[in-house]
Amino acid sequence: MYYLGVDLGGTNIKAALVTESGEIVKEASIPTNLPRTGEEICDDIAALCGQLAQGERVVGIGIGCPGTVDHGVVLYSNNLDWHDFAMADYLKAKTGMQVYIGNDANVAALGEALAGCAKGAESAVIVTLGTGVGGGVVLGGRLLTGYTGAAAEPGHTVILDTPDAPLCTCGRRGCFESFASATALIRMTKEARAAHPESLLNTLALTKNAVTGRTAFDAATKGDAAAKEVVDRYTRYLAVGVANLINIFFPEVIGLSGGVANQGENLLAPLRAAVEPMVFGNAFAKKHTRITTCTLGYRAGVIGAALLAKQEE
Amino acid sequence: MYYLGVDLGGTNIKAALVTESGEIVKEASIPTNLPRTGEEICDDIAALCGQLAQGERVVGIGIGCPGTVDHGVVLYSNNLDWHDFAMADYLKAKTGMQVYIGNDANVAALGEALAGCAKGAESAVIVTLGTGVGGGVVLGGRLLTGYTGAAAEPGHTVILDTPDAPLCTCGRRGCFESFASATALIRMTKEARAAHPESLLNTLALTKNAVTGRTAFDAATKGDAAAKEVVDRYTRYLAVGVANLINIFFPEVIGLSGGVANQGENLLAPLRAAVEPMVFGNAFAKKHTRITTCTLGYRAGVIGAALLAKQEE
Numbered sequence: 309m310y311y312l313g314v315d316l317g318g319t320n321i322k323a324a325l326v327t328e329s330g331e332i333v334k335e336a337s338i339p340t341n342l343p344r345t346g347e348e349i350c351d352d353i354a355a356l357c358g359q360l361a362q363g364e365r366v367v368g369i370g371i372g373c374p375g376t377v378d379h380g381v382v383l384y385s386n387n388l389d390w391h392d393f394a395m396a397d398y399l400k401a402k403t404g405m406q407v408y409i410g411n412d413a414n415v416a417a418l419g420e421a422l423a424g425c426a427k428g429a430e431s432a433v434i435v436t437l438g439t440g441v442g443g444g445v446v447l448g449g450r451l452l453t454g455y456t457g458a459a460a461e462p463g464h465t466v467i468l469d470t471p472d473a474p475l476c477t478c479g480r481r482g483c484f485e486s487f488a489s490a491t492a493l494i495r496m497t498k499e500a501r502a503a504h505p506e507s508l509l510n511t512l513a514l515t516k517n518a519v520t521g522r523t524a525f526d527a528a529t530k531g532d533a534a535a536k537e538v539v540d541r542y543t544r545y546l547a548v549g550v551a552n553l554i555n556i557f558f559p560e561v562i563g564l565s566g567g568v569a570n571q572g573e574n575l576l577a578p579l580r581a582a583v584e585p586m587v588f589g590n591a592f593a594k595k596h597t598r599i600t601t602c603t604l605g606y607r608a609g610v611i612g613a614a615l616l617a618k619q620e621e
Numbered sequence: 622m623y624y625l626g627v628d629l630g631g632t633n634i635k636a637a638l639v640t641e642s643g644e645i646v647k648e649a650s651i652p653t654n655l656p657r658t659g660e661e662i663c664d665d666i667a668a669l670c671g672q673l674a675q676g677e678r679v680v681g682i683g684i685g686c687p688g689t690v691d692h693g694v695v696l697y698s699n700n701l702d703w704h705d706f707a708m709a710d711y712l713k714a715k716t717g718m719q720v721y722i723g724n725d726a727n728v729a730a731l732g733e734a735l736a737g738c739a740k741g742a743e744s745a746v747i748v749t750l751g752t753g754v755g756g757g758v759v760l761g762g763r764l765l766t767g768y769t770g771a772a773a774e775p776g777h778t779v780i781l782d783t784p785d786a787p788l789c790t791c792g793r794r795g796c797f798e799s800f801a802s803a804t805a806l807i808r809m810t811k812e813a814r815a816a817h818p819e820s821l822l823n824t825l826a827l828t829k830n831a832v833t834g835r836t837a838f839d840a841a842t843k844g845d846a847a848a849k850e851v852v853d854r855y856t857r858y859l860a861v862g863v864a865n866l867i868n869i870f871f872p873e874v875i876g877l878s879g880g881v882a883n884q885g886e887n888l889l890a891p892l893r894a895a896v897e898p899m900v901f902g903n904a905f906a907k908k909h910t911r912i913t914t915c916t917l918g919y920r921a922g923v924i925g926a927a928l929l930a931k932q933e934e
Contacts, residue, residue, distance in 0.1 A: 384905035454871025558767025592697035
């Protein structure tokens with residue numbers, strides 16, 4: 309008995325045939341070819357699912373979709389430029405299968421929580437450190453979606469409420485995202501590179517545009533002082549945001565994903581040390597949140613989507 | 622069929638006989654008489670419950686207890702000076718009834734969510750603006766307790782991560798509590814009173830120690846500029862913390878309790894206006910979180926405790 313998981317992105321549509329325990333049996337990918345209507349894209353998704361399902365017993369389709377999704381309707385997707393598209397109904401009519409839809413970041417978090425870094429844990433908060441800071445919260449094996457369907461947006465909680473805090477993509481200042489995204493790390497690295505002509509940052513990135521989310525970590529590992537300052541500052545802000553999430557959810561696992569999380573222990577060890585004194589009541593706690601990195605990579609999306617279908621059916 | 626709800630405070634132990642739908646049938650209160658051991662206090666609780674239960678069919682006892690509680694054990698209570706007290710086991714042996722224990726703020730939040738300001742809502746976040754900022758999160762009718770039992774502590778999430786932010790009672794700087802508690806409001810009012818000798822704040826509070834959580838609101842209502850500044854600043858920070866909670870949970874209801882919440886619409890109207898543009902994706906949302914004040918007052922504790930027993934049995 310299998311489930312189909314679909315990760316609908318702005319560039320590619322990935323799909324996989326997945327077992328009940330979250331293992332991928334087959335996978336495939338096609339280009340999204342935006343701009344297109346919801347119906348056009350769903351026709352492609354239906355065809356892709358048809359190929360993967362051929363000859364197999366498939367129970368349902370789960371989909372991770374960018375934007376705000378509520379009860380099978382894509383209320384708004386900035387990436388896809390869709391408004392109020394009744395995606396589940398359309399795809400159900402097209403495929404004859406039950407279709408369940410969640411926000412893409414939430415669905416990937418469900419994958420990591422049930423089959424990846426937090427497998428077996430009673431609760432997990434997954435934080436993605438990418439272009440923005442996304443996330444998902446899984447409690448007792450189920451996604452937190454909220455009354456509006458829009459939960460969880462930890463990236464848009466403010467951690468520095470000052471008029472001169474960095475501007476976030478959402479229009480506010482001082483959001484967690486404006487400090488902890490890869491974009492923020494690159495911004496801080498570029499600033500340090502310009503301010504410190506003697507720094508290795510200028511050697512590792514010969515031009516401003518060559519700076520990546522790895523530049524500061526690489527230079528810091530080689531002992532560069534300016535780079536170390538960037539990494540320390542980034543880690544500090546990341547710690548504040550992570551500790552805020554712990555002090556609200558006290559989850560069993562915090563899992564970090566996205567490009568910056570590839571630093572592994574380089575990031576995790578100082579992060580854990582910074583978070584520890586920020587956890588409320590930590591001195592008397594018998595149990596502690598485990599801070600780790602995600603393990604499924606891009607496959608979290610399709611696996612999570614399939615497991616969404618499994619848990620919703 | 623009834624449940625007993627107990628609200629164990631540092632000064633009084635309140636108890637009530639409660640119906641399945643959260644209505645109080647009988648209530649009683651005795652002094653806590655600290656310092657005493659857990660066993661001594663539980664003996665009193667058992668006697669109090671015995672009186673209330675006399676002649677009635679009681680299914681179980683629920684207790685709201687200050688501190689961190691996990692699976693019936695009070696891990697640590699600063700107010701009661703208890704460590705690792707197996708309270709549920711002790712009381713069960715003493716009364717012959719099932720006993721369920723939760724953190725007092727969480728249990729009061731459960732009362733408001735199920736029988737008070739958020740009755741019938743699918744989710745609620747209750748925020749108490751008192752000496753500190755406490756809270757509780759109720760999702761699908763159940764309390765969020767977290768892996769450690771310590772959830773939820775929204776008061777100890779940082780909203781202003783600067784080295785000169787106000788010091789919180791937890792030892793960190795810039796916590797939501799250090800801006801949004803009644804204590805913080807009183808601190809800001811005292812500062813404004815000293816800085817503005819011409820302000821009504823000096824008439825409404827003849828001495829510094831006469832300042833209460835109402836002083837700034839009262840003076841602002843009469844048009845005092847310095848007081849209005851305090852109220853605006855307080856409301857702004859409260860809005861940031863409330864919006865952070867919305868952007869994480871997107872709950873159906875945010876309920877405010879505690880002394881400051883008694884301001885009612887005086888507080889709620891400007892708060893709602895300040896929060897609205899802070900909610901992520903608000904422009905495209907079909908559903909919105911309702912921000913309101915709690916309705917059960919001190920009875921939230923005993924009602925929530927009884928309903929905890931009901932839902933755990």
